[in-house]
Amino acid sequence: SQPTDTDDESEATLRTPIVAVLGHVDHGKTSLLDEIRGSAVTEGESGAITQHIGATAVPLDVISEIAGELVDPTDFDLPGLLFIDTPGHHSFSTLRSRGGALADIAILVVDVNDGFQPQTLEAVDILARTQTPFIVAANKIDTTPGWNPNPDTPTQRTIDAQTDRVERDLNENLYELIGDLSDNDFSADMYWRVQDFQNNIGVVPVSAETGEGIPDLLTVMMGLSQRYMKEEMAVDVGGPAAGTVLEVTDTQGFGATVDAIIYDGTIRADDEIVVGGVEGPIVTEVRALLRPRPLEEIRTEGQFEQVDSVAAADGIKIAAPDLDDAMAGAPIRVVGDRDVDDVIEDVRAELADIAVQTVEEG
Numbered sequence: 398s399q400p401t402d403t404d405d406e407s408e409a410t411l412r413t414p415i416v417a418v419l420g421h422v423d424h425g426k427t428s429l430l431d432e433i434r435g436s437a438v439t440e441g442e443s444g445a446i447t448q449h450i451g452a453t454a455v456p457l458d459v460i461s462e463i464a465g466e467l468v469d470p471t472d473f474d475l476p477g478l479l480f481i482d483t484p485g486h487h488s489f490s491t492l493r494s495r496g497g498a499l500a501d502i503a504i505l506v507v508d509v510n511d512g513f514q515p516q517t518l519e520a521v522d523i524l525a526r527t528q529t530p531f532i533v534a535a536n537k538i539d540t541t542p543g544w545n546p547n548p549d550t551p552t553q554r555t556i557d558a559q560t561d562r563v564e565r566d567l568n569e570n571l572y573e574l575i576g577d578l579s580d581n582d583f584s585a586d587m588y589w590r591v592q593d594f595q596n597n598i599g600v601v602p603v604s605a606e607t608g609e610g611i612p613d614l615l616t617v618m619m620g621l622s623q624r625y626m627k628e629e630m631a632v633d634v635g636g637p638a639a640g641t642v643l644e645v646t647d648t649q650g651f652g653a654t655v656d657a658i659i660y661d662g663t664i665r666a667d668d669e670i671v672v673g674g675v676e677g678p679i680v681t682e683v684r685a686l687l688r689p690r691p692l693e694e695i696r697t698e699g700q701f702e703q704v705d706s707v708a709a710a711d712g713i714k715i716a717a718p719d720l721d722d723a724m725a726g727a728p729i730r731v732v733g734d735r736d737v738d739d740v741i742e743d744v745r746a747e748l749a750d751i752a753v754q755t756v757e758e759g
């Protein structure tokens with residue numbers, strides 16, 4: 398699936414879809430990401446799941462463990478899902494890739510009791526404008542009065558286990574939510590009734606608190622990616638990397654570094670790169686590619702381990718000289734065997750595009 402410490406060229410050509418989480422404040426975006434990370438750590442074999450910088454990779458075998466009966470891993474040939482750790486539509490809008498949004502697909506989190514709120518509408522507008530496929534996580538089902546929680550259970554199973562009254566109350570909220578979506582010109586239905594996810598939004602009842610419905614959420618995201626994203630996920634994994642800066646940070650022993658998501662190709666530990674900066678493109682050379690160590694090794698081995706290469710899609714911390722002025726949201730390109738001036742021009746053009754977007758969005 399995801400090669401890392403190798404220069405092996407015989408790599409899979411389908412990359413991991415990049416997932417963003419959006420929704421109104423307090424509807425549970427952060428909790429949902431935490432819950433997915435938590436289940437992934439519990440279910441994954443030690444070391445199978447790595448907590449990356451700014452993004453969390455959940456490999457297919459881990460998804461399959463979490464989803465249990467819902468997933469037959471042989472149905473899928475995408476390697477898993479990569480979640481951007483910073484939720485919200487601000488990060489969704491500022492994190493861009495060549496074609497538009499950095500995220501390939503999205504989860505719109507809506508508190509099932511609270512329904513559509515101003516930021517839900519803003520998120521829906523952004524997703525429509527960028528033509529990002531999304532599903533709705535109808536969150537906090539466990540707060541339905543009288544709810545009897547069945548942790549980490551598929552959603553239909555836990556709903557069936559509730560009393561008629563609780564089920565009726567939840568359904569009322571769910572249908573109100575489906576109505577809100579249709580008022581905003583999105584035809585939507587409970588995900589198990591949706592055949593065509595391109596023209597209908599699937600609603601997945603979940604609880605970020607109890608993990609109910611998380612198996613369904615991951616399964617539906619995999620299915621959606623597999624069905625509608627496969628062509629876009631077919632990248633030249635061995636080619637020069639393209640990525641986006643998430644954040645510029647100071648890392649002990651390395652000075653200014655960037656946390657980045659690589660969405661195309663491969664970056665290697667000695668590559669020449671061009672990074673978008675406040676004053677324009679920065680040309681520099683990778684000094685180290687840094688990945689957080691598994692928790693149990695941090696005390697003895699230090700916080701980060703160096704890797705030789707990273708292939709799309711993945712999160713990575715890049716150490717290189719002259720990154721102090723690098724800019725969050727800016728492009729990163731490996732030069733490879735191209736003319737460095739062409740790559741500089743590409744980065745300059747993308748920076749100009751970002752500036753225009755920023756002005757448009759006020």
Ligand code: GDP
Nearest residue numbers: 421422423424425426427428536537604605606
């Ligand atoms: P965000 O602003 O969208 O990131 O929302 P948070 O994840 O910070 O959640 C807001 C509050 O709702 C927190 O107090 C969470 O503990 C709580 N919360 C989130 N999801 C659930 C859920 O599924 N069930 C319950 N009972 N509480 C939740």
